[in-house]
Amino acid sequence: MIAGAAGLGLVGGLGGATLLRTVWTERARSSRWRVPVGWLVLTAAIVSDAVWVGPIKGLALGVAMVAIGALLVVARGRVRRVARPGRETSLAPEPFEGPSRGAWRGWVKALLAGPLGMTAAMALAFCYATWAPGDPRTRLIVAGLLVPFFWAVAMTWTLADHRLLRSVGMLVGTTVAGFALAAVKGLG
Amino acid sequence: MTISTSIARWRGWPLSPATVRAVLGGHGILGLAFAAVIYLICLSGTLAVFAPDLEHWEQPRAPSVAAIGAEQLDRAIAAARRTTPSGTTLYVTLPTVAEPGAALVAYGPKLEREWTIDASGALVRKATPFTDFLLALHIALHLPRTWGEFLVGLAGVALLSSLVSGILAHPRIFKDAFHLRLGGSRRLQEADLHNRLGIWALPFHVVIALTGALLGLSTLIVGVLAMLLYRGDTAKVYAMFVEPPPPLNAAASPLPSLARLLAETQRRAPSAEPHQLTIERAGRTDARVTITSTRPRLLVPQDTTIFDAGGRVVKDQHPRDLVAGTKILGGIGQLHFGWYGGLPVRLAYGMLGVALCVLTSSGVTIWLARRRDKGRAVPLWERLWASVAWGQPLALVLAAVTGVASPGAGTVLLVWLVASLLLVAGAAALHWVAGSTIGHRLRIALAVGAVLLATLHVATVSLDPAAGLIDVILLAGGAWLALPRRQRAAT
Numbered sequence: 001m002i003a004g005a006a007g008l009g010l011v012g013g014l015g016g017a018t019l020l021r022t023v024w025t026e027r028a029r030s031s032r033w034r035v036p037v038g039w040l041v042l043t044a045a046i047v048s049d050a051v052w053v054g055p056i057k058g059l060a061l062g063v064a065m066v067a068i069g070a071l072l073v074v075a076r077g078r079v080r081r082v083a084r085p086g087r088e089t090s091l092a093p094e095p096f097e098g099p100s101r102g103a104w105r106g107w108v109k110a111l112l113a114g115p116l117g118m119t120a121a122m123a124l125a126f127c128y129a130t131w132a133p134g135d136p137r138t139r140l141i142v143a144g145l146l147v148p149f150f151w152a153v154a155m156t157w158t159l160a161d162h163r164l165l166r167s168v169g170m171l172v173g174t175t176v177a178g179f180a181l182a183a184v185k186g187l188g
Numbered sequence: 189m190t191i192s193t194s195i196a197r198w199r200g201w202p203l204s205p206a207t208v209r210a211v212l213g214g215h216g217i218l219g220l221a222f223a224a225v226i227y228l229i230c231l232s233g234t235l236a237v238f239a240p241d242l243e244h245w246e247q248p249r250a251p252s253v254a255a256i257g258a259e260q261l262d263r264a265i266a267a268a269r270r271t272t273p274s275g276t277t278l279y280v281t282l283p284t285v286a287e288p289g290a291a292l293v294a295y296g297p298k299l300e301r302e303w304t305i306d307a308s309g310a311l312v313r314k315a316t317p318f319t320d321f322l323l324a325l326h327i328a329l330h331l332p333r334t335w336g337e338f339l340v341g342l343a344g345v346a347l348l349s350s351l352v353s354g355i356l357a358h359p360r361i362f363k364d365a366f367h368l369r370l371g372g373s374r375r376l377q378e379a380d381l382h383n384r385l386g387i388w389a390l391p392f393h394v395v396i397a398l399t400g401a402l403l404g405l406s407t408l409i410v411g412v413l414a415m416l417l418y419r420g421d422t423a424k425v426y427a428m429f430v431e432p433p434p435p436l437n438a439a440a441s442p443l444p445s446l447a448r449l450l451a452e453t454q455r456r457a458p459s460a461e462p463h464q465l466t467i468e469r470a471g472r473t474d475a476r477v478t479i480t481s482t483r484p485r486l487l488v489p490q491d492t493t494i495f496d497a498g499g500r501v502v503k504d505q506h507p508r509d510l511v512a513g514t515k516i517l518g519g520i521g522q523l524h525f526g527w528y529g530g531l532p533v534r535l536a537y538g539m540l541g542v543a544l545c546v547l548t549s550s551g552v553t554i555w556l557a558r559r560r561d562k563g564r565a566v567p568l569w570e571r572l573w574a575s576v577a578w579g580q581p582l583a584l585v586l587a588a589v590t591g592v593a594s595p596g597a598g599t600v601l602l603v604w605l606v607a608s609l610l611l612v613a614g615a616a617a618l619h620w621v622a623g624s625t626i627g628h629r630l631r632i633a634l635a636v637g638a639v640l641l642a643t644l645h646v647a648t649v650s651l652d653p654a655a656g657l658i659d660v661i662l663l664a665g666g667a668w669l670a671l672p673r674r675q676r677a678a679t
Contacts, residue, residue, distance in 0.1 A: 001484070002286070006532040017388075021366040053529070054485030060523055063391045064536040070388040071543065078368040113218070113349075114342075122412055129413070137428050138513030140413075145516075147409055148341070148401030152348035156356070159214025159349075160207070183416055 002061070005049045009062045012045020013069020021073055042066050108164055116171040117154035121147050123178020130185040140187070201359035212357035215350055219551045222346040224576050225329075227548045229343050231580055232326040233400070234541030237526045237534050239319050240287060241658065245645070246316040246591060248652035251306035252289040256282065258447035261290075261465070263309030265443070268294055269470055272301065280305075280465040284482065286530035318591030321600040322584075327403075330601055334407055341404020348397040350551075354386050361387060375557035382550040385543045392540050393547075399524035429517060431494065431503065437474040443467070444477065444499030453479045453493045456504055460491040473497050483507070487528050488518040549577045556623070568616065570623025575615035578630035583607040585637035592645050631669055638666035 019038030023031055049062030129136075129143035158167045203211065235242070244252070261280060268278055276296040283290050290305040291314070303311035321330075328336025355361065365387060368380050386393075402409075414422040450462055460481035469475045475497040480489035490510055494503040507515075522528040526537030552573050559566050587604035590597070615626055642662035649655070 002529040003532045006536060017366075024362055025366045054487065056487045056519060056523070057485065057528060060395065060487075061529060061533055061536065063395070064533075064540055067389040067392050068536060068539055071385070074366050074368050074384045074388065077366050078370055080370050081372040122409065125409075126413060126416060130417075135511040135513060138511050138516075140425070140428065141513035141516045144402050144406065144409055145398060147405060148345045148348055148398055151345045152352055152397075152401075155218060155345065155349035156211065156214060156353040159217055160210040160353070162210065179416060186417055 001053055002057075005053045005058060005061055006065050008052070009045050009049050009065025010069045012041055012048070012062075013066035014073060015069075016041035016045065016066070017070035017073035021077060025077065042070075045069075105164065108168075109159060112158040112164070112167050112171060113155040116168070116175070117151050117158060118147075120154055120171040120174040120178070121150035123175045123182065124150050126182035127178045130182045130187055136187045203356060203359075208357050208359060211353050215353035215357055216551075216555055218346055218353070219350050219548075220555060222343055222350075223548060223552045223573075225339065225343045226347050226350075227545060227576060228329070228580055229326060229340055229400075230541060230544045230548055231584070232322055233396075233525075234538055234545060235584070236323055236326045237537040237541060239323060239525075240527070241531075241534070241654075242319040242322070243314070243316045244652075245655040245658045246318055246595070246649070247314065248649060248655040250289075250304045250312055250314065253283055253305065253307050254288050256290045256305060256307070256309075258445070258450050260305065260307065260309030261446050264290075264292055264303075264305045264311055265446070265467060265470070267309070267311050268292055268303065272296065272299060274471065275469060278465075278467040278470065280467070282463055282465070284461065284463065287527075315595045316591075317595050317598065317600045318588045321587060321591070321604065325604075330605075337404045337406075338408055339404075341401050341406075341408070344397050344401030344404055348394065348401060351386070351390060351394055351397060354383075355390065358383060358387070373557075373561070375554055375561055378550045378553045378557060382547060382554060385547045385550075389540050389543050389547075393544055395523060396541075396544070399520050402520060403524060429514065431478075433468070434474045434476055434496065434502075437472065439473040440471060441473040441475065441497045443470050443475060444495065444497065446477075448499055449477055449479060449493075449495050452495075452499075452501065453481060453491075456493055456501075457481055457491040457506055459483060460489075460506075463489050476502075487522050488515075490515065490518070549573075552577075567619070567623060571615040571618065571621070571626050572612060572623075574623045574627035574630060575611045578627050578634060579608065579611035579615070582630055582634045582637055583611065585634060585641055589637070589641050589644060592641065592649060635666040635669035638662045638669070642666070 016038045019034040019041060023034045023038070045066050046059060046062035048058075049065070050056075050058035052058055053061065125143040125146040128146055129139045132139050132142075154171065158171070161167050201208070244250070265278060265280065269276075272278075272294045273296060276294045276299060279293040279295065281291045281293075292303045292305055292311065294301045302314040304314060306312060324330055327340065329339060330336065331339065364380075364383065366384075368384055370377050370380075410422050410425045411420075414420050414425050418424040446465070453462055454460075460483050462479050463482045464480045466478040466480075467475070468478075477495045479493050479495075481491040481493075482489045483491070486507065490507040492503070492505050493501060496502050526533050556566065556570050556573060560570075583604050586607045587600045590603040591600045611630070615623075618626065639662070642659040645659055645662075646656070
């Protein structure tokens with residue numbers, strides 16, 4: 001059963017990605033209809049797996065197999081080139097590399113992305129755990145999943161934001177307010 | 189490229205070009221800061237997915253029964269009790285169609301011992317030093333448990349953040365979704381590889397990073413929550429999910445017959461199959477036997493029947509009785525490790541795990557190539573990264589060689605540690621050798637190591653067909669790694 005569902009996910013990934021590739025790579029206006037159909041095939045493969053082997057098992061397996069199928073389409077369409085030094089440019093954005101404004105900024109950013117980001121993430125998650133409706137065990141587990149997610153978002157934001165005071169204010173404020181609100185309500 | 193052209197090209201992307209560049213800058217800093225740890229965790233995690241296969245490869249003569257009777261289980265438990273102190277908790281895993289083999293783990297405050305159970309109920313001590321080393325490396329990096337798990341959790345958060353920022357900083361996400369241009373400039377080739385792997389495997393990688401981060405940070409989260417709400421009493425948080433122990437009563441009492449308990453469990457949940465037995469305080473009046481059972485469509489066992497020392501049912505719960513939180517909690521580990529659906533799932537996880545390793549490595553390579561392109565090459569970091577990217581698989585192969593050659597010596601961790609340190613120190617010291625040369629030589633050394641490992645395993649352990657498949661993979665992998673790579677016209 002699992003092997004069959006894995007095969008279905010793989011075929012769905014191959015089919016859906018092939019449809020999308022035709023439009024996105026060749027940019028043929030006449031075949032724009034393939035975009036929604038491609039997404040539909042990818043989604044249908046995942047949903048079919050979920051229906052076939054069980055909601056969570058199938059969803060996880062479907063997501064993995066569709067990814068493998070799509071990556072096989074990418075690999076199949078690879079092109080090999082001969083490099084011409086100095087003539088190759090990328091249309092992709094380049095990272096910001098401004099002049100160094102002191103090592104202390106790096107340490108402050110590490111502090112913001114690390115410990116302060118973590119406490120702010122915990123404060124928000126514990127607020128959810130204490131104030132959201134539903135069974136306390138479910139709230140607690142969802143809050144547990146929210147901690148790494150909020151922390152990751154805080155990391156992304158603080159490392160990209162050049163205004164340190166704004167980040168400090170936001171994270172400290174969130175931490176204090178979040179922990180206070182969570183302590184007031186409790187898990188009930 | 190002018191700003192106006194950039195804006196035209198990024199039309200429709202929610203972030204401004206300046207924000208995209210700032211996010212990309214943060215993505216690079218975070219990736220570089222955690223690259224080695226993330227790579228090591230991903231590499232060990234990819235191999236840890238195959239832990240059941242590796243255990244069989246290390247000990248192919250260990251019994252692997254398709255089914256086991258209650259009488260044989262009684263015998264196995266009695267044998268385990270004779271060799272462990274009173275009060276030790278015994279965990280018995282029963283064979284399933286997807287995962288044959290019965291196992292018994294004895295766990296106590298100062299004891300952890302594992303056996304496999306043969307068809308007659310006799311115990312065979314588990315001797316899988318490399319797999320044990322690998323799992324401990326992935327879970328806590330062989331550091332003190334609390335610190336190691338926190339570091340792994342932090343790396344999971346950093347990976348999650350890198351995935352988020354990687355997507356935000358990719359305005360051409362759809363236009364370039366299928367571009368894979370090899371052989372041109374090193375930077376563009378690696379960027380194509382990095383972006384394609386990062387995008388198409390994104391949902392899977394987010395699940396792995398999120399579940400891994402939670403597994404690593406759970407002790408800290410529970411600790412902080414307990415400090416906030418229960419004056420630091422973490423037991424109150426855990427009590428929400430764990431059945432409280434029965435009142436103490438050390439008077440002797442025989443363990444009830446497992447045949448009767450298993451029959452009662454199946455009567456209560458006919459569509460579920462008993463999967464694990466947990467036996468606490470065996471031989472005492474306050475003993476408890478917990479039987480959990482699986483259903484084919486569920487990720488984890490959700491049928492639990494608990495018996496007391498007299499064999500009476502004290503608790504019986506089924507999927508309909510569980511709240512969502514309890515179900516999610518049970519599934520986090522399974523979703524992370526991919527141990528829920530047999531070999532097809534492990535293969536899928538393995539392939540996407542390799543993709544995550546390549547994603548991490550290519551991120552560093554892009555940074556190194558960009559520096560070189562701009563005339564600001566960092567040869568030391570090029571050498572060091574080569575010693576991590578190719579050196580860690582080599583160090584793991586050397587650790588596996590040690591495990592196969594002398595399973596009882598307990599030197600697997602030492603060999604890996606010494607090899608890792610020597611590789612990094614050597615790469616730092618060899619300042620006259622280019623990083624690409626070090627990478628090439630380590631790749632060849634890895635190829636030789638893989639072939640050596642397979643040969644040693646066949647010669648010393650067994651020619652068992654299932655275990656032999658790993659040897660074939662090692663030989664084929666070694667041959668592929670030794671193949672000359674197509675030369676790039678420019679770097």
